[in-house]
Amino acid sequence: MIRCARTILMLLLLPLMACTGGALSNDRSAISGVYSVQTAISDHPHHVLIGHVIIADHGATRAHALVIGQRRDGVHRLSFDAAWRDGVMLSFRKEHGTGCTHGHCRDATVGMILLSAPLFQIAQAQGLAARLIGPSGAIDIFAPAALFNEAAARAADMVPDDLV
Numbered sequence: 129m130i131r132c133a134r135t136i137l138m139l140l141l142l143p144l145m146a147c148t149g150g151a152l153s154n155d156r157s158a159i160s161g162v163y164s165v166q167t168a169i170s171d172h173p174h175h176v177l178i179g180h181v182i183i184a185d186h187g188a189t190r191a192h193a194l195v196i197g198q199r200r201d202g203v204h205r206l207s208f209d210a211a212w213r214d215g216v217m218l219s220f221r222k223e224h225g226t227g228c229t230h231g232h233c234r235d236a237t238v239g240m241i242l243l244s245a246p247l248f249q250i251a252q253a254q255g256l257a258a259r260l261i262g263p264s265g266a267i268d269i270f271a272p273a274a275l276f277n278e279a280a281a282r283a284a285d286m287v288p289d290d291l292v
Contacts, residue, residue, distance in 0.1 A: 162282035208262035
């Protein structure tokens with residue numbers, strides 16, 4: 129799981145524009161991957177949380193994650209330590225990056241939820257509902273199944289069948 133987290137963290141450092149979805153490759157780190165479009169995943173009245181799904185390969189290791197960001201409002205900076213789903217703690221990694229891509233800093237990174245293959249399949253069918261908890265309180269999120277299906281379709285087009 130640590131290796132998967134490192135793989136995704138390295139992929140997050142690559143410049144990407146999650147607004148439209150696409151593919152990434154970094155020959156130096158031998159990481160390749162895809163990401164979905166970015167969409168609002170929370171309807172909290174005071175904060176806008178956005179998310180996109182990443183699937184990253186490093187050799188024969190594949191990692192899936194829901195990457196969570198906060199649309200900057202100039203006032204609040206959210207911080208969470210954990211994510212829960214149906215009473216089960218999910219594998220959540222807190223992030224402190226700026227959310228800057230290509231010189232544009234519009235979002236603040238919050239963190240990512242690493243997904244096991246079975247949980248990723250459930251998310252493809254049902255979406256992913258979770259509650260983020262931390263110093264900023266608790267905020268419910270919902271990432272629609274379409275995000276997971278889009279990332280899976282992009283990954284299926286880009287890698288050998290034995291990695292899908």
